[in-house]
Amino acid sequence: MTLSELRAVILAAWFTGIHFTLAEEGLFYTAAVYEHQVLLNPEPKVVVGRKAALQHMDRNLEVFEKQATSAARQGAQILVFPEDAIHGFNFSRVSIAPYLETVPDPGAVTWSPCADPDRFQNTQAAYLNILHHLTELQVFSQVLHRLSCMAQKNRLFLVANMPDCQPCNRSLNPLCPADGHYQFNTNVVFSDNGTIVARYHKQNLYFEAAFDTPPTCEYVTFTTPFAGRFGVFTCFDILFREPVVTLVKDMGIRQLVYPTAWMNQLPLLAAVQFQRSFSYSAGVTLLAANIRSAAMGMTGSGIFTPWDALYHHDTEAETGKLLVLRVPVLDPLLLGDAPERASLKLVPFSGFPKVNITEKTEFNAFQRGLYSGFCLKEDSSCNIQSTPFTSTMMYDKFTLVPLHGKEGNLTACDGSFCCHLLFQKTNSSPEEEIYALGAFDGLHVVHGTYYLEVCAVVRCTGLHQESCGGETEHAHTLMDFHLHAAFSTEHVFAGVLGSGMTLDRPDKSGWKNGRFYMSRRGMSSGLVTAVLYGRVYERDSE
Template identity: 25%
Template structure:
């Protein structure tokens, strides 16, 4: 009888407007041996699945490294998917017994080229019948020297009518796969297991997750590894319109299931209309997380950035700030009287940045809270009482397929700012105007801005010139070969 109700529920959701999903912020347990560690975490996974299945969940997502803990040497923890393994069988049985989709992260070993064994950070998707229907190998590794990067984009379809894309951890900061996956027109929702370390001011976990969903008009299911003392944690379910039904971050060493209905969309709803009008969506919870023991790192060389002080005694602040050829327009309305003992700065940057020993080309324009009047104090965890009636930040950028932008917002409680709208408007002159607005008064603002990552050079024209040079060089070589 139970499975009859499960089947009926699945049909209703298939033809309905939503599906029910669960993501698990998971505190991974370690035991004396790799085998015991994995088996213990498998047991915990089963407990979480049994709990959420009673709530009608159709798909559940576990985080990166949840089964194995954060290990540097994958050899004793890795499984060979080409052969029957106890781990694979256990996961298959769970999916089949509870009739739901399960997404898990494993360390995989594969014997290739005859005798070489390679190791991968791999996500597996099990369907309701317990079959593996998708396997994704992480492309952009992050301090994982003994692993081999994957090369393939992966999508999968479900019988509740939703097509998912899949990537992991640091992948979300890279054009491939986080934007490449969106070239599949039918992908509307993203599965995102991660073991993210929050790094201020630009790379806090919930900010990165919500920014990706909001900028790309997709639903995002993000499950993070919980280890607050190392700065790991922060999970959520995010809707395509920038709303987040539930997110979680806390400093307690425990696991947390997040269960929510997720609105189905026929196609991605990329925001193209710039407005200060509140988008429609679900109400957002106001509960405050406990973060006293949550460690946040900081990686920010203020000397490289262009800053401008915000005069908090003024009700209106409107100005343009530039770094190199990248300029941003700032419009602030500040509630008066303001606390002029607090410090805020406007900041703009276009150039190189290094995260996790990997160099990227970034563009940032942001309002930052600072502990004092020094640039170096900006972007740290701070407590502010200044109320901003309105914040609007915009910039005109080149329309190209190499640089992508996301909203970047953060409160003192390490959660994204609730009431914001983001858009990208393109014109016929190969230009795009990007803009981020608030539509309600905001306090406790830590970071509010726009973050861009380039797949090539930070100077787009330089990248084009470089490509042209390579093409001409090959033409010359080809000419000599023919001769």
Template identity: 30%
Template sequence: MNSKSMQILKLIFSVLLFNKRSYQLMESDALAEQFYYTAGVVEFRPDATGMTDALSDHLQAYKDLIGSVEAEDVDIIVFPEGTLSKDFQLTYVPSKKDNVIPCSLPEEENIYADFLVELSCAAQTFKKYLVINLTEKEICWINANDPRPCSRNGLNIFNTNVVFDRDGRVVSRYRKTHVYVENKNTTYEQEYGIFETDFGVRFGHFICFDILFYTPAQELVERFGITDIIFTSKFYSELPFLTAAQLQMGWSWGNNVNLLAAGASYPVNGSTGSGIYAGENGILVSVMVTGNVGERKLYKAKVPKKNLKIPPSNLASPTMTANNLPKSLRLLKDPEIENFSSILLNLQQRTDVEGETLCHGNLCCQFNISTSTMDSSMPNYYYRLGVFEGKRTYEKKVWNNIKICSLYACVTESVSSCGELPMPNNLNSSVIFRSISIKGLFKKSKHLLIMPNSLESNLLPLPATKVNWSKSLQGDSYEVSHQLTSETDNLLTFGIYANYYEGSAAERLPLPSLLHD
């Protein structure tokens, strides 16, 4: 065979090899699209100066993030609560049944605010699903079934999520149910935010304070079977059990649903916390901004579709972002922490706790802990074991019935210092927790969420690879176990958190008419 023939054969072989590799890549991409979707959540710093042109600044920043290189492969982007417009910058919002694309309306027919139109256009231009939060106005007599009196200006004002599809069409609208220290209206008939996508995932969505109650948050999972949840928030973190990422992770895991959580980034005012979570597979990405200044950043992850059983080993390693120690983040404190049945752990005298049982009311939990200590010149945390059964209130004088079994950190030996961080933060932990096992029996209830609860000193929850969680029905109670399986230091919280929704002061029973908007 001459050299020319050899060159031709080599060329043919190279082409065949290239085509094979191209086919394999295409096949790999197709498989990835079949099993995953790519989601982005935005941790967004609102302008804090109160300047009148903050809306234009926010809008441009939103559009820059939507059109960024980082967002090119993202199917759906979620923005936080309360970071686009101010309360006096209102817009009408079409319902899903109106089938409206604000971007495509003639100017003379367009009744919507410019910022809503521009974001509809951004969704259309970049072919992405977008979830935004804004302040909506609606003529109050539009719902003839509502017997409540109108305000003098004839408007209802809502805290509203709006969802655009890839054409810029409004495919879902949801008004916040549980307003939190806000001068906003609520709907007379309960509404639910539910929408379908072209990548085969059905989403439900709600806003901030809603996450602590059965309607609509838990109801989307239990009643409607939604497996992928969107959570827009401007959440005020509370130690030691309800900091933002800690709650997001626990809620996702307890329900075994995917959760896309976008948080306002204003740490000096107490707001931060975003992430993407894959239920019992844990954190895909999680962030808490604890410095002086918030950020405007897109965090993204490939999210496994819940209707397909994807082994945890096939998931990417979690991305977790936080400062080592909170510097300027304002934190609330659990108002019931001093009412727990608790004991102080003296880990200088004993390194192991075996079969310690604590009870409060009808709840009893058993604790087994193994530790070792490190030499440290800095002051150290103290730790308590605590159990609580009862009501806990929020700032708006609403409450949940909760049950908690947990280990948690304190600044001093006094119970009043639990759930606090010293300022400046000059404490560390000389304790290495080698293993923790907490077990309890939780009475079965019609509307109940039991979730794992953990927190490290960077205000992020522990990854799924470090814990074991189990819940099984035994007669009329759930036997629940939460175990630490990898050595951990700088631990702030580790426990079991149960929310009994029935009887909550904010319980809103679903009405017969279901409005999916």
């Protein structure tokens, strides 16, 4: 690290109220995330008073208190809570009003609600503009105060999600809502002395009628004394370029906090499945905290580095789960230029080749039979004729080709976008299972609009082609494979999911001759899904 870079980090930490003391203990820190079984308002569309809203939120905050204490006892230096975990969801713009507090901009003011609770007496004042007929107005920032004291008491950085109200003037701002204020889905970050050090308003809302999209996208970071810089984003943001890809690629952020309320959908977008893929492919540490709700299919949290993961996925137990893990610092400003730390400085979306590969592509190596056991392209015994078919997967119409026999060399195309697979089944499954290679190139338009290029090997849920693309968590078939395609985007998320929601990762992945590939051999659990999930951000508006 240069002297100027070190000064910049120290100054950034100082101005956020943090005393910068870098522990050189191998440049590691201890992170925690909590998957919370949120206690919901059973009638979120019904307007209640501020007192009732506080009583509701206090029940969730009491759980937060216990988990923060437990995390601190295990050495956690940063703790992330889920999206919507304090107040719940499915509110209207009016019914969320008594839950709102105004979170001041930490870039403009330095404030610890715990140390100075009376400094801002209007953090709930906008409530009057929304519901004139209610008289239970509390101008005290109760939720901010409690979270701030939680961070201070346990001496850890704390990330929480809450509803935020920001006043605006329609005569000066044509984007200002008709009622004269914005309502935001907001992440708030507190330092270990209780100071608010970051505030992020969610950019990509997911059917959230209570909230507004920010007038401009926010790129929010904060600095810690133990790990350097972190970026902040929320839930549905993970599928879009802004703000997270800009944080990673343009701003050099390699550590991210991620509150989410994610509903699982297999075979491609279960929570921990995509969290693992994002961390691996972007080359970042991801601290992901999800809601726990069996009725809504919500579970899946974890602490992910590009190499390892500690995660939780449980569709049955109705309890929360605290995860704590020691992880390496990835902030390039702290890693410096030391040769022994070079392996920690990853290039996002470049893949992870584990060996030096010659100019001949990895795929060509498979073709030449250098990987023993895989069939050659010209070997007719392992190229049984497969007829393409179409099936709906994740609401998109995929073109699929069935995997016949124990090994094969297949291609599936959606228009000019083609996916290529070499595979070999390495066990005799006790149950008959069928698999298919699928390709999709197009605009996804259900529950969000975004452009995809996807190659996926999926275990079908039944023994008929119509079942390919359905949801299953289990498989018996072990499979070695090499999957690749010529993507038009560099943003390809590679993922391997094993039976029982076992998160695997490719042995190798990367770009060769304009194609992105991944390979995996020796899986210990049956293959559920192997996917290269390409996001073509620039075509989202088509």
